[in-house]
Amino acid sequence: MLQIRHSAVLACLLFAAACKRESDRVAQVLQVRDMAELATTEYSVTKIVKASDDKTWYKFGDRKILMSVEADIKAGIDLSQLTKDDVRIQGKSIRVDLPAPVIISLNLPPEKIKVAFQEIGVLRDPFDNAARDALLAQAEVQIRKSIPVTGILAETEKNTRNLLTNFLQQAGYENIDIRFGQPKTALP
Numbered sequence: 001m002l003q004i005r006h007s008a009v010l011a012c013l014l015f016a017a018a019c020k021r022e023s024d025r026v027a028q029v030l031q032v033r034d035m036a037e038l039a040t041t042e043y044s045v046t047k048i049v050k051a052s053d054d055k056t057w058y059k060f061g062d063r064k065i066l067m068s069v070e071a072d073i074k075a076g077i078d079l080s081q082l083t084k085d086d087v088r089i090q091g092k093s094i095r096v097d098l099p100a101p102v103i104i105s106l107n108l109p110p111e112k113i114k115v116a117f118q119e120i121g122v123l124r125d126p127f128d129n130a131a132r133d134a135l136l137a138q139a140e141v142q143i144r145k146s147i148p149v150t151g152i153l154a155e156t157e158k159n160t161r162n163l164l165t166n167f168l169q170q171a172g173y174e175n176i177d178i179r180f181g182q183p184k185t186a187l188p
Helices: 002-035 129-150 152-170
Strands: 037-052 063-078 087-090 093-098 102-107 113-120 175-180
Touching: 037 102, 037 129, 037 152, 063 129, 063 152, 093 152, 102 129, 102 152, 129 152, 152 175
Parallel strands: 093 175
Antiparallel strands: 037 063, 063 102, 063 113, 087 093
16 A cells, blocks of 8 residues: 555656656747747848839929849748747657748848939939938838748748757757748738
8 A cells, every 4th residue: 555655656746747847848948039030031132113203294304213222131930929838848749839920121221222324304403312212112112012922931931940840859859840820911
């Protein structure tokens, strides 16, 4: 009888220790939240912007500009959204539910904005900074609208899956299942 009690107590202690290890393992995986935004994909997109200001009847002469704008787009996963419910561990198997990939940044570096062509009529003023900024704002909107067709978010899923799979394999997991949430329809 005493031996059965000792066995029962030992089984309870082993179970409690296994549960503690399981929660410790989840906490260890959740440390990736400290990285916050994990950018795994970067694209460089070029947009050609052209403008012609010759439709105004009261202005004499044409005014045209052709600019090349190169945008740097970074996409990744916001790891700060991970919760302990998003990580399920069972022995050497792990499942991680990640948020959907998002665009982390879209940057138009000034050194990558080039005026390729400009034609100004004799009686016209050149395009000022405000007019060029308005053209760049239109270019940024068009680049944001074209993001879904670039495939950057699908590439981000693939890159993130590869990166985290390697990380989790090094942590000792053999069966790794990484899933992504549904993307939001609005882009930042």
